Amino acid sequence: METCHQLPVLPLDRPIPKHVLLRRGAISFSSCTALFSGPQPRLLSQRRGAISFESSDQNAIYVRMLGDVRVRSQAGFSAQTQRRGSYPHLDFRLLHSAAAGSGESASRRKVKRLLSCQRYLRATPVQRGGRSRLSLHMLDDDYDGQAKCMLMKAASWSFDMFLFDRLTNGNSLVSLTCHLFNFHGLIQHFQLDMVKLRGFLVMVQEDYHNQNPYHNAVHAADVTQAMHCYLREPKLAVHLTRRDIMLGLLAASAHDVDHPGVNQPFLIKTHHHLASLYHNSSVLENHHWRSTVGMLRESGLFAHLPMDERLQMERDLGSLILATDISRQNEFLSQFKSHLDKGDLCLEEAPHRHFILQIALKCADICNPCRVWDTSKRWSEKVCEEFFKQGDMERKWRLEISPLCDRYTQTVPNIQIGFMTFVVEPLFMEWARFMGYTHLSRTMLGHLGLNKASWRGLQNELEAGSARADAAAAAAADTADDSPEDGEGPEMGPTSSSSSSLQ
Numbered sequence: 001m002e003t004c005h006q007l008p009v010l011p012l013d014r015p016i017p018k019h020v021l022l023r024r025g026a027i028s029f030s031s032c033t034a035l036f037s038g039p040q041p042r043l044l045s046q047r048r049g050a051i052s053f054e055s056s057d058q059n060a061i062y063v064r065m066l067g068d069v070r071v072r073s074q075a076g077f078s079a080q081t082q083r084r085g086s087y088p089h090l091d092f093r094l095l096h097s098a099a100a101g102s103g104e105s106a107s108r109r110k111v112k113r114l115l116s117c118q119r120y121l122r123a124t125p126v127q128r129g130g131r132s133r134l135s136l137h138m139l140d141d142d143y144d145g146q147a148k149c150m151l152m153k154a155a156s157w158s159f160d161m162f163l164f165d166r167l168t169n170g171n172s173l174v175s176l177t178c179h180l181f182n183f184h185g186l187i188q189h190f191q192l193d194m195v196k197l198r199g200f201l202v203m204v205q206e207d208y209h210n211q212n213p214y215h216n217a218v219h220a221a222d223v224t225q226a227m228h229c230y231l232r233e234p235k236l237a238v239h240l241t242r243r244d245i246m247l248g249l250l251a252a253s254a255h256d257v258d259h260p261g262v263n264q265p266f267l268i269k270t271h272h273h274l275a276s277l278y279h280n281s282s283v284l285e286n287h288h289w290r291s292t293v294g295m296l297r298e299s300g301l302f303a304h305l306p307m308d309e310r311l312q313m314e315r316d317l318g319s320l321i322l323a324t325d326i327s328r329q330n331e332f333l334s335q336f337k338s339h340l341d342k343g344d345l346c347l348e349e350a351p352h353r354h355f356i357l358q359i360a361l362k363c364a365d366i367c368n369p370c371r372v373w374d375t376s377k378r379w380s381e382k383v384c385e386e387f388f389k390q391g392d393m394e395r396k397w398r399l400e401i402s403p404l405c406d407r408y409t410q411t412v413p414n415i416q417i418g419f420m421t422f423v424v425e426p427l428f429m430e431w432a433r434f435m436g437y438t439h440l441s442r443t444m445l446g447h448l449g450l451n452k453a454s455w456r457g458l459q460n461e462l463e464a465g466s467a468r469a470d471a472a473a474a475a476a477a478d479t480a481d482d483s484p485e486d487g488e489g490p491e492m493g494p495t496s497s498s499s500s501s502l503q
Contacts, residue, residue, distance in 0.1 A: 151179045154225060155232050157443055158372055161222040172221040173208075174201045177253050180228050186246045191304065200299035207258045207291060214383040215259035220252070222379075226364035227252040233435055236356065239347035247313065248357050251320035252364055254292040259284065262390045264327070265402055282325045289318040316354065323358035324365050329423060332362060336430050345434070356434075363431050369416065369424045369451050370444035376451050384412045413459035420452045 147167040153159060154176065165172035178198060181187050187194060208217035227248050231240060240248075260267075264283045267275045278286040293314050296302060302310045323332060336359055339345045339352075346352050368379035384404075391405030404415050428448060432441035 147175065151176070154179065154183070155229055157229055157440060159225055160375065161218060161225060162375070162378065165218050165221065170210075170217075171205065173205045173217045173224065173253060174198065176221050177201050177224055177249060180224070180249055181246070184231075184242065184245050184249075186242055186249075189242045190246065192301065193304075196299050196301045196303075200295055200301045201253065203295045203299060204254050204257055204292070207295070208256070209259065209261060212259060212261040213385040213389070214379070215256050215261060215386065219379075220254070220256055223255060223361075223364045223367075224249060224252040226367045227360060229440060230360045230364060233438060233440060235347070235435055235438075236360070240353060240357075243313075244353055244357060247316055247320060248360065250292075251317055251357075251361055254295075255288055255321050255324050255361065255365065256284075257288050257295075258291050259288070261386055262393070263402065266390055266394070269399060270397075282322055282327075285322045285325045289321045292317060292321070319354065320358055320361050323362055326423070329362075329427070332359065333427055333430065336427075336434075340430060340433055359427075359431065359434075363427060366424055366427070367444070369420050370428060370448045372447060373451055373454055376447065377454075380416045380455075381412055384410075384415055387415070411459065411462055413455040413462065416455045417452060417459065420448060420455075424448060 144167075147164065150159070150164050150167065161172060164176070168175045178194075178201065181192070181197060186192065187197065204220075205217045208215070208220060210216050230236065231245055231248060264275070264280075266272075267283055268280050272283075274287050275283050277283075296314070302313065305313075322328075335355075339355075345356070347356065368376055368383075370376070371379070387402075387405045387410075388407035391401045391407060393399075394401045394405065404410055425448065428441075428444055432438075432445055435441045
């Protein structure tokens, strides 16, 4: 082994400079022979790094790990306790908190703790500061490369969000939205702090409930990707400003944040505090909007912008998110039809551009039936499972079961056929008319028709199977009726038989 003779001689007990201590996560080197000739060699041997050599070897290098290293005893290796792993970002958080705490008032710190409390309860172990078996690196190089390749095709309508979420280790919303902000030049145009942007998106992603089968961060990422496709349509790309694009992407990413997995009627009949707070009107949408505003302010993403501009952005963001209330579907659809019939939509005017953004977000929110069959079917099963889970809770608590939420009377094909017929088709037909039947519009309508036909086929199979089961049950009942019964039947049987024979 080649030895480096230029290494300085540094006795073990010599005071170590601070710049060396900053590198204490590495290895300590020493060639001092006094290490092995001390008065208590046994104590020194307990501090060795598991490498032994003769003290007469002047060129040997003593290697030990800084920390409590124990040697093998008769009972074997003794386990180390209370040894924390290396989580650098947690250390920086502690340092930042210590520095910021000195200048903050107690009331402000309480408010920040309250804002972060709910997010902390749902945070991952690494983000809470606990132990995690996962590496701090979200992905290895191979998966990261595949995710980047997928992002290059983020404008494709066949984008597989489920695959992308796996490749990003559950961070599809953060990864996609950061990419889209960069793609549209929003970071440079608005002079956004990338750290604050990512921090805001992480807060949004963490506030989605992963236990929800449908209303989770993957759904938000899927809606954001659909919105990106719509924003790139020629008719919109020419007229929309960067401000419009940023509001559209932000609204799409946060439009269902902190969704509880139940609908508004459930919150009202269970006397939930959100229903009381928002007077039973657009309860969930108001909550999504207010939560988003709170996270925007906590992250400081727009702190460098003028106050009046920030407030107007928050109001416009609320208007977009509130438009996703499904109970207002007919209101927006009628207004959209009226504009198209009159031909008075002028995208050079800000109010008309904002209205089209509302319609675009509504389309993105319910675009699952317009995806390819495999993806559409998977989303449909997820949303119906969420309905059925609500119905199970209502049955358990002896409440009236909401429409479409009873798993014993409803089927996924039946729910989807009705949803496509009465909600999706009317809106997307008008959207295609507005866009001038572009390639994307025709693709969505084509998928919608094929998927609807597929659901009808599945529904027919279910009905045929149910009919066969009913027929089999009826046949079994008839067989049971024809068989002898206990009581008078068996006594009358022989009498009748003998009478017949006598005749």
